[in-house]
Amino acid sequence: MAEVWSAQISNFPKKWRLTAQDMTLLEEFGAKLGSTDTEGQLAHISLYQALFQKQLGEAERDVKQKAKLYQTLGLFIGVSAALMMW
Numbered sequence: 001m002a003e004v005w006s007a008q009i010s011n012f013p014k015k016w017r018l019t020a021q022d023m024t025l026l027e028e029f030g031a032k033l034g035s036t037d038t039e040g041q042l043a044h045i046s047l048y049q050a051l052f053q054k055q056l057g058e059a060e061r062d063v064k065q066k067a068k069l070y071q072t073l074g075l076f077i078g079v080s081a082a083l084m085m086w
Helices: 002-009 020-032 038-085
Strands: none
């Protein structure tokens, strides 16, 4: 099952912009999937749910930080262009 999981992960669309760390988490998740009893699987899923939530939080912070940077950069370029034309 782990081989099939890994093969399918490698086919994920590039437009999803998954980081190497995201891909590693997905591969690790699939490697252990189906290898224990029901309780073990539920614990495994809960663990990775928490890890993915952490990744999501970091990605959201990164987006906010970059959005602010790009807005500031756009404003600076706009003001610079206006001053050059003046």
